[in-house]
Amino acid sequence: MAYDLSFAKDVYENAEEGHWIKMCMQCGVCAGSCPLGPHWEFSPRQLFQMIRAGKAEEVLKSESMWMCVSCYHCMVRCPRGLPITHIVHGLARFAVEKKRADKDQVTRRFAKILWENMERGGRIGEMALTTKLYMVNGIPDGVKKGMEMKDQAMSMLKSGRLKMDPLHLSRIRGHAGFKAMLKKAREIEQKKRES
Amino acid sequence: MENQKIGCYICTGCGIGDLLDIKLLEDMATKESRIPVVRTHAFLCGEEGLTTIRHDMQNEAVNTVVIAACSPRVHVETFRQLEAPLLDRVNLREQVIWVQHLKEEDDKDVFEEDRQMAAEDYLRMGCAKVKKMDPPEPFDDPGLSKTIMVVGGGVSGLTAAKEAADTGYDVVLVEKDAELGGRVAQMLKVSPVKPPYDQLEQPPTAALIAAVEGHDKIKIYKKATIKETTGAPGLFDVKIEYGAGEYSTGEDSTGEDSTGEDYSTGEDSTGEDSTGEDSTGEDSTGENSERIGAIVVATGYTLYDETKLTHLGHGTSPDVITAWEFEQMAKAGNIVRKSDGQPAKRVAFSLCAGSRDVQHLEYCSGACCTYSMKQALYVTEQYEDASTFLIYQEIRTPGQMEDFYRKVQNEGGVFIKGDINKVASGSNGGLTVDINDKLLRTPESLDVDLLVLATGMMPNIDTTDPNQETDLSASDANSVLNLQYRQGPSLPLLKWGFPDSHYICFPYETRRTGIHAAGPVRRPMGISSSMTDATGAALKAIQTVESIGRGAAVHPRVGDLSYPSFRVDGCTQCKRCTEECPFGAINEDDKSNPLFNPTRCRRCGTCMGACPQKIISFSNYSVDMISTMFKECEIPEEDEEKPRILIFACENDAYPALDMIGHNRGILTPYIRVVPLRCMGSMNLVWVADAMSAGYDGVLLMGCRHGDDYQCHFVRGSALAETRLNKVAETLDRLQLESERVKMIEVNIMDSDILPDKINAFVDDLEAFGPNPFKEF
Amino acid sequence: MAEDNTASHTILVVGGGMSGLTAAVEAAEVGYDVILVEKNPYLGGRVAQINQYFPKLCTPSCGLEINFQRIRNNPRISTYTMAEVTHIAGEEGNFTVTVRQNPRHVNEKCTACGVCAEACTTEIDDPFNFDLSKVKAIRKPHMMAYPLRYVMDPEFAKSDAAKMLAEKCPVKAIEPDMEAKQIDIPVSSIVWSTGWTPFDASKIHAYGFGHYQNVSTNMHFERIANKYGPTGGKIVRPSDGKEVKNIAFIQCAGSRDHNYLPYCSRVCCLASMKQATYVRNQYPDAKVTIYYIDLRAMDRYEAFQKKVETDENITWIKSKPASLEENPNTKDPIVIGEDTLTGERYATPYDMVVLATGMETNTALNAKVPAKFVSYDEYGFIVNQGNGLTASGCSTAPLDVASAVQSSTAAALKAIQTVVKG
Known part of the structure; x- marks a missing residue:
């Protein structure tokens, strides 16, 4: 049944800032503002209308919300004040939670690698991150990419912009506190979900 | 005018004294026009100038003042202070010295002579004009009433009645149903009108009904219809047939000439009873006549016939209902499927149901978006797990109603831009609505319990087009007022049958003086707009009765005390005046003689222009007056090669445009002589013949735009002038004069930039014909 | 303070635009004394600047001339131009209003001789x-x-x-030393009709008004299209005087937008349709594009939309443009956004772009009522309380001309009721 609102209600209640989706008036500013416009299938306002129309599978399996680069243009321009950037990220996460997001989706993979890298040291370990990203499609491909970039990497190393830490061993000061914060955040999130 | 003593005052300021030979003007006024008091002053509009005139009025018994200075549009307030019984202006500044500038190729002497001739002619015309004027005596009638009749007891009518009564006027309220309140009283709630514009409100009708039924100045007729409205503003006699009234009528059911007073002696139950349950009115029926000053028509609307909306599924299932049915359902607290009584939790609203649709109602009803949103909230209020869908073309929530749009979205209302393709009964009861979702660009199928058709409003006003209908027998048509007017029983209607004003600036302008439509009968509108509109209409009704009480015209010639008189013994019963009056002011007796109603009149003079017998005149404006004026002008001999062109200019638009040429120091040919007319409608063809025999080479008429988007302030004046001109062509042909010597052009008040060229083009045309041969005689 | 028996029966109307003019003449023509206060040196307000009205495409001067005649001929109306109300004391039936009369430097002797x-x-x-x-x-x-x-x-x-x-000056009308005056006026009731100001389009950064020369606003466009305006009525673009053969109108420039004016300004859709006719009448080969969210040609104005829609050179795109850019060489503004009915993204250059800016009520800006008893909504529009001060026209809501006149006619009656109550 089209326009079965159960999916929409689920999104309104459970996706980050999802309740705002009700308020979209389909003006198209978000779509026109997005620098990734040529790359997605559905613009934010299209996603929102699809959600209202109950098109759960199409939305959750869509790659469109993974395209957001957080430039915030849509969000500052939205005449209805929707926090579109947040909503779009929220939808991506919602798709993950609903186990509909493709595990191989590149942005999703990137996001996962980035997060793990950051969580490990409390900050980004550039060399480890780069290495891991280069290797996502296998070692030969990674080596090839690495060779292409070697001049730049060398100059960054020389100028101290890149640290020689391939295993990402460095830790921020107060790393334990950082870990505790993340733990607490997860607990809060969990509690919120249960309630 | 008896004992007329004219004072002529020539101002020499603003360059008039430098550029004109004032001595010659004075001599001309004294010797030729025989004006007893002629003076000049360097600054006539200054205090000293005024004192000079006042002195003459007091000591020389001057009672008619001719000011030869600037345009009659300027310093009106200044010279008004003189309170002269008659005053007229000669426009030497804007129409002579400011539009005649010496060009290189001009011979200076000839130029100055032409300019002086123009000034003299205008002064001659001014002096001749006042001699043909009498101060107007205002119309009065001992039977004038200031009672306001309001037709329709819905929210608009109640508002108009209450507001008029609160201002101190007696009101007669006529309602066709047994109860007051109209549609709004039958609503559950109404859309927000107060900030933050997100809460539904109680209908305003309960408080209004209480106020109106308890008002000692309001007399109410219920179950009432108007059999006949005779007379004119201030003097309307309205025959009301009623089935329930607030007053017992006793034996007096003939109602002839009875006025409101008859009732004050009867049993008076006003004031106490605000419940609407009146003790005597319940079973009283009868017919009665009321003397009425002015009328507010607030008869509301009928919803578009939903049975015609089969394309939206009407008739497919009992679950396709109208918004009105849904309102009643919600009011009963029972939003259910009509088919099986199951709760209706999924409800779709089809906006513009039959509206903005060439097959049905072409216009937008203005209120359906908002009332559908309101109804969507009813569903959400009744069911926690409600789903509402609003299928729309455009969402039209102007002004602060945009807040309400957001509110409804926030409550979960889903807005779908699209068309309904098909409606069918659903598999598990309810309906399946196939839509073409324009934003998803896919066909979608929507399962709902109810589909609500937001149908549009049609005015509750006479169904026949009065513009087409000239036969009084049409009075048995479905007319609200049954006006006994020569031009038909109904208010003139605009496109789509609304008795609205044609004027953007003047939305209360009416072609039936003293009768104002208000609320959705006038144009589609919602509740709060209707209340505002009704309050404004009440003011206009009050203004009409007050103006009539002073014998004064209402808009646009506000305050004009003159009105036409008819020398009936000269009438040939041609009926032109009765047919052409834009305001239906003139009835006919059974011998087709005109029966003039002064209080319907707006003083445009269209009747005067229409009359071939010249029997219609105002005390200060007549066929003879205008003829005399332009005949006063000196027509140069043929061999002087100085043509003369007479211009009749509409004083509302063309005349100011000519003035602006002066203000912008443009150039006009010195060969024109301009005579302002109240309206082109007052242009009498006699003038054309007179002008031609007086030796004018051409006549140019400057009227307002006519046609669908006419701008004539008197509706048809310029159009009628054009029609009359078509007839004059034959006459001119017969005189062996080129019919092109008389021409009409449309002039807009902002046309000062193009007007000189238009005039020059006409002068060029005339040159080709050569001088008017009648100059010889 | 005046005694009861000398209580003023005068109605004060603040604002001499279409609304205030209407309230003043309508009340005076019933038979009441009216004082009309206007801050500009002339009456007529916003409509005086408008080239043509929708839907009749007629000039506002035509109706204004009639209203001015009504004032000229009516001794009950006194007019103060260049004047503002600075203080209101008292209460319904018995107000004392302080009016500041700003210097015109030209006195009433002026004959406009030039x-x-x-x-x-x-x-x-x-x-x-x-x-x-x-x-x-x-x-x-x-x-x-x-x-x-x-x-x-x-x-x-x-x-x-x-x-x-x-x-x-031949009549000694010029007074360079003229100073402002304060006048206290006792009045019975007040009509507040201070009108509106076009929303400041430069606040909408994404549209570049003020930076891109060929991005204009609807009110500026009224002057550009007017034959007595800055271009003599020739519709040419500001950067190079080129004839405007391809123009876009952008609706809701600031309106219906939580960043600026959250409400709908009601008239802009119809105004843009009207302005499209200005272009089309001047250049038979010109192309016009109207970008909109919803077309709001309310009630009988639908006829006007239908009429404009028959023009094939006018394209309608349901889209709120995201941003404007400028081609640095041609100075063509480029409109960027998504057509919501096709899902296609566009970046289209035009000769000129007109932003349909909305109405900001002056009661939110420079014409707040200088008294405590007035209630405003979130946007600064006055909510009438029935306490002797009645707001009308665009002081209450964004309104078209006819609606403002209705509102002001109604306000005149409310003002009269106060006088009648005594």
Whole structure:
């Protein structure tokens, strides 16, 4: 049944800032503002209308919300004040939670690698991150990419912009506190979900 | 005018004294026009100038003042202070010295002579004009009433009645149903009108009904219809047939000439009873006549016939209902499927149901978006797990109603831009609505319990087009007022049958003086707009009765005390005046003689222009007056090669445009002589013949735009002038004069930039014909 | 404070635009005394600047002329131009209103002969044309101005040149030293009709008004299209005077937008349709695009939309453009956004772009009621309380001309009721 609102209600209640989706008036500013416009299938306002129309599978399996680069243009321009950037990220996460997001989706993979890298040291370990990203499609491909970039990497190393830490061993000061914060955040999130 | 003593005052300021030979003007006024008091002053509009005139009025018994200075549009307030019984202006500044500038190729002497001739002619015309004027005596009638009749007891009518009564006027309220309140009283709630514009409100009708039924100045007729409205503003006699009234009528059911007073002696139950349950009115029926000053028509609307909306599924299932049915359902607290009584939790609203649709109602009803949103909230209020869908073309929530749009979205209302393709009964009861979702660009199928058709409003006003209908027998048509007017029983209607004003600036302008439509009968509108509109209409009704009480015209010639008189013994019963009056002011007796109603009149003079017998005149404006004026002008001999062109200019638009040429120091040919007319409608063809025999080479008429988007302030004046001109062509042909010597052009008040060229083009045309041969005689 | 028996029966109308004019003449024509206060040196307000009205495409001067005649001929109306209400004391039936009369530097002796302006060599930006053209420092406020009296720029009045001009006036009407005056006026009731200001489009950064020369606003466009306006009515673009053959109108520029004005300004859709006709009538080959969210041609105005829709050279795109850019070489503005009915993204260059800016009520800006008893909504529109001060026209909501006149006619009656109550 089209326009079965159960999916929409689920999104309104459970996706980050999802309740705002009700308020979209389909003006198209978000779509026109997005620098990734040529790359997605559905613009934010299209996603929102699809959600209202109950098109759960199409939305959750869509790659469109993974395209957001957080430039915030849509969000500052939205005449209805929707926090579109947040909503779009929220939808991506919602798709993950609903186990509909493709595990191989590149942005999703990137996001996962980035997060793990950051969580490990409390900050980004550039060399480890780069290495891991280069290797996502296998070692030969990674080596090839690495060779292409070697001049730049060398100059960054020389100028101290890149640290020689391939295993990402460095830790921020107060790393334990950082870990505790993340733990607490997860607990809060969990509690919120249960309630 | 008896004992007329004219004072002529020539101002020499603003360059008039430098550029004109004032001595010659004075001599001309004294010797030729025989004006007893002629003076000049360097600054006539200054205090000293005024004192000079006042002195003459007091000591020389001057009672008619001719000011030869600037345009009659300027310093009106200044010279008004003189309170002269008659005053007229000669426009030497804007129409002579400011539009005649010496060009290189001009011979200076000839130029100055032409300019002086123009000034003299205008002064001659001014002096001749006042001699043909009498101060107007205002119309009065001992039977004038200031009672306001309001037709329709819905929210608009109640508002108009209450507001008029609160201002101190007696009101007669006529309602066709047994109860007051109209549609709004039958609503559950109404859309927000107060900030933050997100809460539904109680209908305003309960408080209004209480106020109106308890008002000692309001007399109410219920179950009432108007059999006949005779007379004119201030003097309307309205025959009301009623089935329930607030007053017992006793034996007096003939109602002839009875006025409101008859009732004050009867049993008076006003004031106490605000419940609407009146003790005597319940079973009283009868017919009665009321003397009425002015009328507010607030008869509301009928919803578009939903049975015609089969394309939206009407008739497919009992679950396709109208918004009105849904309102009643919600009011009963029972939003259910009509088919099986199951709760209706999924409800779709089809906006513009039959509206903005060439097959049905072409216009937008203005209120359906908002009332559908309101109804969507009813569903959400009744069911926690409600789903509402609003299928729309455009969402039209102007002004602060945009807040309400957001509110409804926030409550979960889903807005779908699209068309309904098909409606069918659903598999598990309810309906399946196939839509073409324009934003998803896919066909979608929507399962709902109810589909609500937001149908549009049609005015509750006479169904026949009065513009087409000239036969009084049409009075048995479905007319609200049954006006006994020569031009038909109904208010003139605009496109789509609304008795609205044609004027953007003047939305209360009416072609039936003293009768104002208000609320959705006038144009589609919602509740709060209707209340505002009704309050404004009440003011206009009050203004009409007050103006009539002073014998004064209402808009646009506000305050004009003159009105036409008819020398009936000269009438040939041609009926032109009765047919052409834009305001239906003139009835006919059974011998087709005109029966003039002064209080319907707006003083445009269209009747005067229409009359071939010249029997219609105002005390200060007549066929003879205008003829005399332009005949006063000196027509140069043929061999002087100085043509003369007479211009009749509409004083509302063309005349100011000519003035602006002066203000912008443009150039006009010195060969024109301009005579302002109240309206082109007052242009009498006699003038054309007179002008031609007086030796004018051409006549140019400057009227307002006519046609669908006419701008004539008197509706048809310029159009009628054009029609009359078509007839004059034959006459001119017969005189062996080129019919092109008389021409009409449309002039807009902002046309000062193009007007000189238009005039020059006409002068060029005339040159080709050569001088008017009648100059010889 | 006046005694009861001398209580004023006068109605004060604040604002001499279409709304205030209407309230004043309607009340006076019933038979009440009215004082009309207007801050500009002329009456007519916003509509005086408008080229044509929708849907009739007629000139506002036509109706204004009638209203001015109604004022000229009615001794019950006194008019104060260049005046503002600075304080209101008292209560319904018995107000004392303080009016500040700003100096015009030209007194009532002025005959509008024009000698001064001819002699004046100083020019200033013409506020009547939104500073798009120059005008003499002493001038008639605009061609159709009423009252027909000149006005001198206050800065110029301080100059020696102003004193020399004063000598030139044949009727001694010029007073460079004229000072502001305070007047206390007892009145019975007040109608507040202070009108609106076009929303400041430069606040919408993404649209580049003020940076891109060929991005204009609807009110500026009214002057550009007017034959007495800065371009003599020739619709040409500001950067190079090129004829505008391809133009876009962007609706809801600031309206229906939580960043700016969350409400709908009601008239802009119809105004843009009207302005499309200006272009189309001037250039038979011109193309017009209207970008909109919803087309709001309310009620019978639908006929106008239908009429404009028959023009095949006008394209309608349901889209709120995201941003504008400028081609640095051609100075063509480029409109960027998504067509919501096709899902396609566009970046389309035009000769000129007109932003349909909305109405901001002056009661939220420079014409707040200087008294405590007024209630406003979130946007600064007045919510009438029935306490002797009645707001009308665009002081209550964004309204089209006819609706503003209705509102003001109604307000005149409310004002009269206060007088009647005594």
